[in-house]
Amino acid sequence: MDYLFEIFTEEIPATLLNKAVRNVKTITERKIQDFNINFKKIEAFGTPRRLVLFIRGLENKEQDVEREVKGPPVSIAFDKGGNPTKILGKFLSSNNLTEKDIFKKDTAKGTYVFASKRIKGRTAEEVVRDVSLFLLQHLSFPNPMYWDDPGVKFIRPIRGMIALLGNTVVKFSYAGIETGRTTYGLRIDKPRKIEVDSPDDYLKKIREHYVILSFNERKKMVERNMKIEASKVNGRPSSTLSHLEEVVNLTEYPTPFLARIDKEALNIPDCITESIIEGHLKSIVVRDDGGKLLPYFIGVRNGLSDFVEVVRGGYEKVVKARVLDGKFFFEEDKKSKLDDFVEKLKGVVFIKDLGTLYDKTLRLVEVSEVVSSNLFLSSEEYEDLKRAAFLSKADLVSNVVKEFPNLQGKMGSIYTEIQGENRVVSTAIYEQYLPSPAANLLPKTKIGALLSLVDKIDTLVGALGIGVKVSGSKDPFGLRRVGNGIVQILFSMGVESFPLSKLISSSIEIYKKQGFKINLVPEDVELFLKDRAKSLLRELSFRYDIINAVVSLPVDFMPTYPQRAKVIEKHLSEDTLLYIVLSNKRVKNILAKRRGKKSSVNPSLFFERDEEVLYNAVETTRNKVFEKLKEMNYEEVMNLFYALYPVISQFFDNVLVMDKNDEIRSNRFALLSELKSLFDAFADFSEIALEKKEA
Amino acid sequence: MNFQEMIFRLETFWKRQGCVILPPFDEQIGAGTLSPYTFLKVLGKKKWSVAYVQPSRRPADGRYGENPNRLYMHHQFQVIIKPPPFEIQEMYLNSLRALGLKLAQHEVKFIEDNWETAVLGAQGIGWEVRLDGLEITQFTYFQKAAGMELNPVSVEITYGLERLAMFIQNKDSVFDIQWNDSYTYGDLRKQMEYEECVYAFDESDVKKLFELFDIYEAESKRLLNKDLLFPGYQYLLKCSHTFNLLDARGVISINERVNLIARMRHLAELAAKVVLKSEEKNGLSV
Numbered sequence: 001m002d003y004l005f006e007i008f009t010e011e012i013p014a015t016l017l018n019k020a021v022r023n024v025k026t027i028t029e030r031k032i033q034d035f036n037i038n039f040k041k042i043e044a045f046g047t048p049r050r051l052v053l054f055i056r057g058l059e060n061k062e063q064d065v066e067r068e069v070k071g072p073p074v075s076i077a078f079d080k081g082g083n084p085t086k087i088l089g090k091f092l093s094s095n096n097l098t099e100k101d102i103f104k105k106d107t108a109k110g111t112y113v114f115a116s117k118r119i120k121g122r123t124a125e126e127v128v129r130d131v132s133l134f135l136l137q138h139l140s141f142p143n144p145m146y147w148d149d150p151g152v153k154f155i156r157p158i159r160g161m162i163a164l165l166g167n168t169v170v171k172f173s174y175a176g177i178e179t180g181r182t183t184y185g186l187r188i189d190k191p192r193k194i195e196v197d198s199p200d201d202y203l204k205k206i207r208e209h210y211v212i213l214s215f216n217e218r219k220k221m222v223e224r225n226m227k228i229e230a231s232k233v234n235g236r237p238s239s240t241l242s243h244l245e246e247v248v249n250l251t252e253y254p255t256p257f258l259a260r261i262d263k264e265a266l267n268i269p270d271c272i273t274e275s276i277i278e279g280h281l282k283s284i285v286v287r288d289d290g291g292k293l294l295p296y297f298i299g300v301r302n303g304l305s306d307f308v309e310v311v312r313g314g315y316e317k318v319v320k321a322r323v324l325d326g327k328f329f330f331e332e333d334k335k336s337k338l339d340d341f342v343e344k345l346k347g348v349v350f351i352k353d354l355g356t357l358y359d360k361t362l363r364l365v366e367v368s369e370v371v372s373s374n375l376f377l378s379s380e381e382y383e384d385l386k387r388a389a390f391l392s393k394a395d396l397v398s399n400v401v402k403e404f405p406n407l408q409g410k411m412g413s414i415y416t417e418i419q420g421e422n423r424v425v426s427t428a429i430y431e432q433y434l435p436s437p438a439a440n441l442l443p444k445t446k447i448g449a450l451l452s453l454v455d456k457i458d459t460l461v462g463a464l465g466i467g468v469k470v471s472g473s474k475d476p477f478g479l480r481r482v483g484n485g486i487v488q489i490l491f492s493m494g495v496e497s498f499p500l501s502k503l504i505s506s507s508i509e510i511y512k513k514q515g516f517k518i519n520l521v522p523e524d525v526e527l528f529l530k531d532r533a534k535s536l537l538r539e540l541s542f543r544y545d546i547i548n549a550v551v552s553l554p555v556d557f558m559p560t561y562p563q564r565a566k567v568i569e570k571h572l573s574e575d576t577l578l579y580i581v582l583s584n585k586r587v588k589n590i591l592a593k594r595r596g597k598k599s600s601v602n603p604s605l606f607f608e609r610d611e612e613v614l615y616n617a618v619e620t621t622r623n624k625v626f627e628k629l630k631e632m633n634y635e636e637v638m639n640l641f642y643a644l645y646p647v648i649s650q651f652f653d654n655v656l657v658m659d660k661n662d663e664i665r666s667n668r669f670a671l672l673s674e675l676k677s678l679f680d681a682f683a684d685f686s687e688i689a690l691e692k693k694e695a
Numbered sequence: 696m697n698f699q700e701m702i703f704r705l706e707t708f709w710k711r712q713g714c715v716i717l718p719p720f721d722e723q724i725g726a727g728t729l730s731p732y733t734f735l736k737v738l739g740k741k742k743w744s745v746a747y748v749q750p751s752r753r754p755a756d757g758r759y760g761e762n763p764n765r766l767y768m769h770h771q772f773q774v775i776i777k778p779p780p781f782e783i784q785e786m787y788l789n790s791l792r793a794l795g796l797k798l799a800q801h802e803v804k805f806i807e808d809n810w811e812t813a814v815l816g817a818q819g820i821g822w823e824v825r826l827d828g829l830e831i832t833q834f835t836y837f838q839k840a841a842g843m844e845l846n847p848v849s850v851e852i853t854y855g856l857e858r859l860a861m862f863i864q865n866k867d868s869v870f871d872i873q874w875n876d877s878y879t880y881g882d883l884r885k886q887m888e889y890e891e892c893v894y895a896f897d898e899s900d901v902k903k904l905f906e907l908f909d910i911y912e913a914e915s916k917r918l919l920n921k922d923l924l925f926p927g928y929q930y931l932l933k934c935s936h937t938f939n940l941l942d943a944r945g946v947i948s949i950n951e952r953v954n955l956i957a958r959m960r961h962l963a964e965l966a967a968k969v970v971l972k973s974e975e976k977n978g979l980s981v
Contacts (some may be wrong), residue, residue, distance in 0.1 A: 010784055011822060013807035038767050048805070145820040148777060150846045157836070159781070189799040191785060250804055281828055282806065299828065307800040314801070314827020314862070321764050321867075328762065347945075352953075667782065 001166045003055040003128045004199035004499070007136070008160035008183055011048045013593060014249035014282075015242075016141060019217060020155065021046035023139055024053050028428055031134045035127045036062040045213035047252040048302075050183070052198060053135070055128065055284060061238050062121025069095055071113035072597055074104055088113065108583075125165055129172050132163055136174045145611040147176045160184075167198050185209020186252045186303065210253040210304060219248045222256055226298040227285060229258040235286035235294045239278065246281050251302040259283075259312045259476045260288035261295040262320040269414050272326040276319060276603055283315065329399035341394035348397060351477065354462045354516060357393045363510050364389040367454045370506040374499040388451050391416055395429075406518035435485050442492050449489050454503070455484045461507040461525055465518030470528075483532035490559045491536070496632050500555045501526065526555045533561055542569065545689045562650040567634040579645040584685040586648070587676050588645055594669045601674060614651045617644055620673050625678055638681050646669055646674070698793055698874040699881060705772050705854070708793040709746035712786060714774065717747040719803060722906035722929055723936040726751050726812075727853055731928055734815055736775060737837050737849040738967050739974040743777045748856070752936065754895040760881075760888035762781070763868035764865050767891045769886075772854040779836065779850035787834060791826070795830030801827050806812055810835065814935060814959045816842035819851060823934055831859050841967030842960075895943045908937045912958055919965040931962040 012020065025044040032039065033053070055091045071077060077088040092098060095117055102115045132263025136154075144153035152175040163170040163179035163269055175654025182197045186209055194209055203213075212218045220245070225666060226237040239247070248254060265273045270293045277283050277297045282392055284298040299315045345358040354360075356616040368389045372382040395401045395412030404411075414431035417423070424447050432455050434441050443449040463477045470479050490498055504522045511518040530551050537547045549568060550561045571577035608610050621640050628636040657672070659665040679685055696704070704964050706716050718728040721884055727733060727749035736743045749771045757767030780786060788798060805822035810833070812818075821835030833853040837845055857880070860872045870881030911933040918927030946953065 011805035011807075015807070145836055145838055146844075146846070146848050148781075148847070157779075161785075187788075187798075187803065189797070250806065282804075283828075301802050302804055303802055310800050311802045311827045314829055317867070318828040325762075325764065345888065351955075 001058050001060065001124060002199040003053075003058055003124070003170075004097065004162060004164045004196075004202050005053040005128070005135070006160075006183055006202070007051045007158055008162070009051070009154070010156045012046070012155055012690060016155065017118045017249040018245060019044045020051060020139065021215070024135065027135050027138050028053055028055070028131055029052075029132050031138075032127070036065060037127055046215065046249075047069050047211055047218075048212060048250060049187075049252065050211075050213075051139075055131075058128070058232055061123045062127065064121050065119050066144065067119055068116050068463045070300060071102065071115060073109075074111045074113055077113045096247050112583050125168070125170050128163070128165055132170070133172060162196060162202065164196060164199055164202070164284055169558060170538075173426055185211050188303065198349070199453075209387055212253055213243075215248060218251060218254050219244065222248050222251075222254045225254075226256040226300070228554060229256050229298055230286045230296070230692055232258055233286065233294060233296050235288055235296060236293075237284045237298050239284045241432065243278055244284075247300050250282055252298060253303060254302045255297050255303060255305050255308060256284075257308050257312050258286075259297055259299050259319075261297055262316070262323050263295065264320070265295060265323045268323065268327050268330050269411070271324065271410045271414075272330065272400060272404060272406050274325065276322045279404070279406060280322060281315060282320060287693045288314050310398070317675050325403065326400065329403055332382060332398055333398045333411075333415065334418060336398075338391050338394045338412075338419055341388065341397050343395055344397040351389050351459075351462060351466070353466045354511075355514065357396060357513055360458060361390060361393050363458055363514065363692065364392060364451075366460065366510050367503060367506055368450075370503060371450055373498075374452075383430070383449055384422065384424040385447050386430075387421065388425045389454065390449060391421070391425065392429055392432050392451060392455065406517060435488050435606045437481065442489060449493065449595075453486060453489055455485045457500075457503050457507050457525075460515070460528065461504060461518065461520075462511060464524055464528060465508070465511060465516075465520045467519065473570065479528075480532065480680070483529055484536060486529060487532045487536050487558065491562055493559045495559050496630055497556045498559050500529070500558060502528060502556075503557075515638050526559075527554060529558070533558055537561060537565060538553040540565075545687050549683040549687040552680075552687065560634075563632060564634055567638060568683060568688065571638060572690075576642045580638065580641045580679070581685050581688050582689055583641075583648045583677070586652060586673050587679075588686055591669065591672055591676060591677065593658065594673075596662070596666065599666050599671070600671050602667055604666055607664060608655045609652045610647075610654045611668065611671065614647050614675070615671055617647045618629050618671070618678065622678055624672075625681060629681060634682070641682070644675075696972055697875050698856070699875050701856065701860060701863070702772065704793050705790060708747060708790045710773055712744070712776075712780075714744040714746040714776070717745060719748050719750055721874065723752050723931045724749070724932050725935060725939055727771040728812060728815070728817065728851065729932060730773065731925065733773060733814055733851065734817070734963070735924065735928060735970050737777060737840050737845060737851075737868050738843075738970045743849070743975065744774060745776075746774045752891075752941050755893070755971065757780065757888065757892040757895055757898075757943070759892040760870070762884045763870070766857065766869060767888050767895065770856040772856050774852040775849050776851060777849035783850050784834075787832070788823075789906075796826075796858070796863070805834065805877050808833065813956050815840060815963045817958055821851075826859075826862060829858060829862055831855055831862065837944035841964045843967065855921070870963055877887050878979060879927070894939055899940055899944060900957065901941065901944055902947050904937050904941050908941070908955070911937060914967065915962045919962065919969055922969050924969045924973070926968060927962075927969070928966045930958060934959050934962065 022028050023042045025042055030040050039055050043054040043056065045052040056314055070090040072087050076084060079085055097115050097117065102113050105112050105114045141155040145157055146153055147157035158177055160183060161177050161179045162181055162183055163172065164181055166679065169179060169181055183194050184191050185194055185206060195207050196205060206213060212221065219373065230237045231390045261273065265511050273293060274285055277285050281299065283300065285297060286294045286296045289295055299312065301311050342361060345361060346356050348357045349355050352358045360424035365386055368385045374386060377385065391412065395415060396408060398411055399413065401408050409430045409432060412427045416426035416429055424445065427445050428448040428451045431445060432451045434443045434452055443452050460479060460482050463479055466475055468479065501522060505524045508518055508522060534547050534551055540562060546565045546568050550564045552682065568577065600614065603615060606615065621644060625640050628640065655668065657665065657668045710716050717732055720732060724730060730749055732747060751769045751770055751771050754767060756765050758765045768835050776783065788803065792798065804825045806825060808823040809820045816839065818839040819835035819837050821833065823830045824832040830852060835851045837849045837851055839845060846857050857869050857872065861869060864872055868873055870879065870885055872880035874880050874883050911930045915927050915930035915934065918930065
């Protein structure tokens with residue numbers, strides 16, 4: 001038998017629909033495990049006005065099961081004469097059994113009465129009713145609402161329910177709605193009721209009424225037809241996946257159509273036009289082969305192609321009005337100097353308790369100086385970074401960005417260029433917001449990457465400093481994303497180190513100098529970023545132990561975490577890593593016994609030849625290791641460590657570290673400590689869990 | 696169909712759905728939600744159905760009557776029904792049909808749009824309704840007012856009358872809308888737009904406006920504390936308009952903004968308390 005459950009609603013938000021459909025499927029799959037019933041498969045679909053569940057090939061009922069139930073001990077169940085007691089009687093009646101059903105069985109606690117009880121399986125109807133109600137109660141959404149019943153919240157009002165098991169309606173009600181067999185198709189004119197006989201009949205009829213249940217099918221319709229439409233003007237549609245998802249999920253039956261953009265659009269920056277077409281009109285821009293924006297776009301009508309020319313006319317008018325607005329704002333903005341915008345930032349709060357965006361601007365400029373001196377930037381680079389930092393937030397008070405907030409950075413970059421500033425500055429102003437959630441691009445220029453880091457560190461330090469907490473689904477300022485951005489940029493820098501800790505501590509100092517109450521130490525921020533680094537390394541599929549080994553390094557080495565992890569991973573099944581891990585472990589174990597004053601190595605206190613040998617090996621290896629680390633030649637570092645193994649082995653075989661003489665013992669500890677610090681300069685090898693038996 | 700005819704049709708339509716048709720509330724306000732016919736009525740348990748035109752003044756949106764799409768004052772047609780009827784969405788679509796629109800020839804999309812009004816501690820979940828891409832209506836289920844969860848909730852439907860008229864009459868400029876067959880929107884309103892903008896952007900006395908805000912606030916508080924709901928609430932509305940005038944001059948710093956909004960929010964909560972107190976006292980009868 002097949003089961004169909006349709007929840008018919010008012011329009012579900014397009015950006016949430018696919019997730020809701022996935023949840024319908026997983027919740028049902030989970031819940032049905034509670035029942036002893038077989039089925040072939042579970043499918044879920046969604047359109048703006050319905051969530052639909054199919055359970056295919058469902059058995060008529062649950063299997064009956066035999067279950068052993070335990071009763072009272074035999075000694076209580078029967079009196080001395082062997083007659084049943086009241087206690088046994090109670091057990092029998094409460095389980096619906098007779099004396100014939102019981103038997104005695106020995107357990108660890110003595111002999112007990114048992115009975116074999118047959119539990120009748122529930123009918124498929126009972127099962128799907130339970131599953132459906134459970135689903136209604138457990139589908140959760142980011143922003144659910146009340147509409148009628150004060151006890152029921154859902155993503156949008158439920159206006160009907162079909163529950164059909166084969167040809168039969170499964171009766172139940174939720175939020176005041178009774179199940180039935182009625183639904184509605186695509187909203188064309190007057191609503192027309194559809195009466196459904198069976199799950200398969202539903203599939204047939206709903207399609208006849210222009211509802212395409214499957215997101216993938218609607219998406220294909222859009223993709224195919226928008227290509228055809230765009231080709232009419234020698235263009236190609238261009239959109240991101242998430243935008244396309246939203247466009248598709250605003251329709252039950254999508255019909256893409258080609259429309260024209262007013263020629264005024266040619267006089268405004270492309271990004272404004274894109275924002276109007278994509279962001280406001282939920283449509284798709286068209287580009288030529290070279291990627292240039294064409295004066296056309298693809299609208300996607302929720303409906304058929306009848307009268308599509310009327311719809312097109314409406315869309316074109318909306319674009320025209322918005323373009324005119326955009327042009328007005330753009331022309332207005334061009335009348336002001338960016339430096340005047342910066343002045344206006346004094347009236348815009350950054351984050352409550354962290355002053356204005358002007359305060360932030362001053363901090364960015366000051367931290368840029370720290371960056372510059374720590375990275376030995378050329379004076380030209382320093383001037384560019386400082387200028388970019390000073391102008392970075394100016395566009396936030398421009399008319400265009402107030403109207404189209406997603407154009408922050410882009411407009412700043414455009415105005416900077418119009419004003420005749422150099423290319424490095426304008427590019428950096430755009431790149432400060434990378435990586436963004438929409439475009440997973442990283443800054444391409446050095447100054448852009450640095451500005452982005454400085455900006456993000458400032459936000460992170462400030463927010464954490466006023467006690468903003470990030471946990472579970474709570475992340476009011478999107479700090480995880482900010483942190484991820486910092487880590488992603490560092491990972492992509494290709495440098496052997498970056499003065500991250502210095503930037504963090506300077507940022508804190510500058511906040512304090514400005515008079516803000518920042519209540520944290522640099523380690524708090526470092527810990528937060530290490531956490532983010534761990535999560536990104538997990539996404540790169542590294543093993544947890546390797547991740548822990550590299551993340552134990554100071555944050556300044558964060559840019560090299562992935563490469564180091566890669567080298568460790570490569571050697572996982574090789575002797576190289578095995579012997580390094582073993583050596584490290586022996587050294588670590590013995591160092592744990594180190595007590596008293598720590599001294600540095602004194603070669604004149606060596607008594608054994610192997611001490612001397614190890615000392616010399618460590619000394620000659622050290623320089624090489626640091627040289628190779630600088631070159632980021634981690635493979636070679638591993639080889640250098642590996643080469644130490646025989647010497648270390650010999651040392652432990654022939655030298656007793658715990659010598660009675662304090663001086664000698666302490667000197668040996670010092671030597672091993674030197675060795676340990678060498679290993680630690682690459683990673684914390686004690687984190688690595690090797691499967692091989694340790695030799 | 697001319698502008699006034701649209702209003703008549705909407706009034707007739709919603710009258711047939713059982714709504715009280717009221718004249719616009721006579722206070723300068725920024726949106727139909729602020730009208731006492733909405734804010735004071737969505738609170739509490741009593742049923743309520745109303746429809747009214749609300750002239751809505753948003754000084755910062757003014758363009759001296761020079762922009763074809765932006766106005767200092769526009770007109771909203773506001774419908775509030777508590778609790779929302781089961782078939783409210785279809786009812787709304789019928790109101791568009793009542794305006795002569797043949798929906799099969801157009802596209803109606805409901806696009807997620809939830810709003811919050813900090814001043815009123817109000818929050819709604821719903822959509823903006825797009826007709827062939829043009830935003831013509833906010834359709835919202837009120838969830839909170841004065842910071843309190845509402846039970847029952849109300850549905851709020853807010854039509855942008857100028858947008859709809861431009862669509863129906865196929866005009867590119869708001870001032871070309873036919874108000875009736877003899878007058879255009881521009882004939883009747885352009886001069887007023889211009890003068891209001893000159894006042895709001897150039898002539899308003901910022902110092903006096905700040906003083907007025909304080910005076911209105913004190914008066915509102917005094918009256919609401921005596922349970923004089925309507926007069927007290929009206930002074931809150933005066934505060935709100937004064938705030939909007941100051942905002943148009945760009946003289947409200949960020950800290951001040953937060954502060955002024957919190958002061959108005961406090962008045963809104965006082966008003967809400969009076970509403971709920973009197974409902975408790977008088978029971979559910981109107």
